[in-house]
């Protein structure tokens with residue numbers, strides 16, 4: 001059966017069906033999914049029936065999978081599948097997380113961002129699988145950075161074509177209330193990224209920005225931050241965004257180089273939300289270059 005894509009909004013996001021993901025994917029099926037991703041930027045697959053291993057196997061079709069960071073004094077929730085990034089509100093033992101610093105750290109995910117933009121090696125796709133979902137809230141919201149780019153005033157388009165931004169995970173953590181100072185952030189690693197991302201497959205271009213972006217290179221801090229704020233607000237207007245709600249087993253795939261996303265609020269101290277993510281590195285990075293996240297977190301540990 002052929003893939004069917006049902007649009008979520010006219011230009012952005014689709015629910016896809018018609019592919020049997022309980023079996024290994026054929027090349028033709030994967031090509032159809034890849035085409036749908038190029039066109040829609042975000043694809044939702046309901047009721048996959050995936051477990052960690054199937055999630056990882058499916059994700060590998062998209063490219064090289066990142067390894068989630070090994071963080072000191074914090075065991076992985078899924079030690080057998082290091083490709084699984086834990087995006088839950090749970091401890092490794094499976095209880096609801098109450099540690100204040102960890103709660104504040106995760107709060108940064110509620111801000112509009114694109115995954116891993118604070119790393120030199122960017123992430124292309126994220127594949128988020130729902131295991132447990134709250135009764136209320138806990139959606140993921142997405143923003144269409146290609147349509148937003150196309151609708152930007154021409155002078156802004158010109159400005160961002162010639163500038164880069166510096167990104168830090170800790171900047172978005174600070175914005176969300178994590179206790180860290182500007183000076184401490186400036187002393188930690190940052191990644192310099194273009195502010196636009198041309199997309200080979202479609203010929204379209206996306207704005208590449210988000211809450212990890214803290215400065216525009218060559219602009220005064222205030223001026224750069226005003227531009228970043230403008231771009232995020234512009235791109236997250238209702239005509240460019242939508243939310244996805246989940247049932248266990250649902251998978252959402254997004255293209256980090258063409259979208260932003262944010263987690264929606266829910267009752268984090270009383271409801272369980274177990275979401276797990278695989279992350280596909282951009283391009284054909286060699287296996288031996290893997291695990292830059294552990295090095296990153298060793299120099300800037302959230303438990304510090």
Ligand SMILES: [Fe+2]
Pocket residue numbers: 109113114115261
């Ligand atoms: Fe994210």
